[in-house]
Amino acid sequence: MSNRIKNVAEEIISDQWATLKKVTYSYQNQDQSWSDVKREVYDRGYGACALLYNVKKQTVILIKQFRLPAYLAGDGGFLTEVPAGIIEDEAPEQAIIREIEEETGYVIPALTSVGDIFTSPGAVTERIFLFIAPFDDAQKVTDGGGLDSENEDIEVVEYAFAKALQDVKKGVIKDAKTIILLQHLALSGVMKTSNL
Ligand SMILES: Nc1nc2c(ncn2[C@@H]2O[C@H](COP(=O)(O)OP(=O)(O)O[C@H]3O[C@H](CO)[C@@H](O)[C@H](O)[C@@H]3O)[C@@H](O)[C@H]2O)c(=O)[nH]1
Ligand SMILES: [Mg+2]
Incomplete structure (x- = not known):
């Protein structure tokens, strides 16, 4: 303080x-x-998010959902994002493991932390914890899509990593935490097939 x-x-x-x-x-x-x-x-509390990647397939898992604030800000409202959620009474990693399963249908046992960020520090107390994790197809156990009880209607998209980076460049992907994680993955060299 x-x-x-x-x-x-x-x-x-x-x-x-x-x-x-x-x-x-x-x-x-x-x-x-x-x-x-x-x-x-x-x-509105703290949040956690994660970028799931597959080096062999050169893909990442993203989700598309309606975001009212983005709509009100004049952007159509359907945003492509990494899975994310509000942290309840739990550690950030536990929260994101739960949210990944609810939103994408993948069960991911462990993730790598890549820091935390303030998303809008002039007005919002929110701190978002960022993670990355490898995934494979065998870890997909349900369709995902979010919770009906919370009116979530989430589309799960397996994106070519190169296309996701192009969409950041073109301004198609506009969500800050998603852009940060995609750029982090690109800079880290993790997706280089020579690392296999
Ligand atoms: N009833 C009610 N429900 C709400 C309200 N605002 C949000 N919700 C619901 O609360 C749930 C929150 O879902 P989560 O998956 O836990 O959170 P999130 O909205 O994906 O938030 C994540 O991304 C945000 C955007 O980047 C982050 O702000 C947040 O920290 C987190 O990472 C959603 O079903 C949403 O519709 C509200 O005012 N009233
Ligand atoms: Mg969410």
């Missing part, structure tokens, strides 16, 4: 699906003076 921040007071503005707060605090500027600041902050 920084000693440049004090007198933090939170007021809940809305507490339904997630929490919207008004927060006031005193902030010490670089010139040592203090300012009183007011900010609205949205808290």
Whole structure:
């Protein structure tokens, strides 16, 4: 915690699906003076996501689903993403193993952590934990598609890795966590067939 921040007071503005707060605090500027600041902050917890890849097939597993905020932001709303979910009362890796199975139908026993990111730090408290993992066809046990009880209607797509990277370049794939993981995989050299 920084000693440049004090007198933090939170007021809940809305507490339904997630929490919207008004927060006031005193902030010490670089010139040592203090300012009183007011900010609205949205808290829907932390998230986890994972990129599944197959080196032999040179493919990755992505999902396509309707995202209302993207629709309201004028982008049609159907986004291509890595499987992801909100972390409940569990470790990030456990959360993503559960979400991968619900959303894609693959059972993935273990993943490699590649860090965590703030997705929109000016307004949202969300921290997303990023993972990658190899997959093979034998690990697909159901169709996936998400939970009917939560109105999830998820299309699972096995993408050629080269096409996914092209779609990032062309701006077809616009989801930040997905772009970061695809670029991470490209930079890591993991997909090079010479690594087999
Ligand atoms: N009832 C209700 N349900 C909601 C609301 N907002 C979201 N949901 C539902 O809550 C579920 C959340 O699904 P998850 O798979 O756990 O999360 P996610 O939406 O995929 O979120 C992941 O991706 C996000 C976008 O990048 C990330 O923001 C998030 O951290 C996580 O990684 C979905 O069924 C969604 O429809 C709401 O306001 N009301
Ligand atoms: Mg999800």
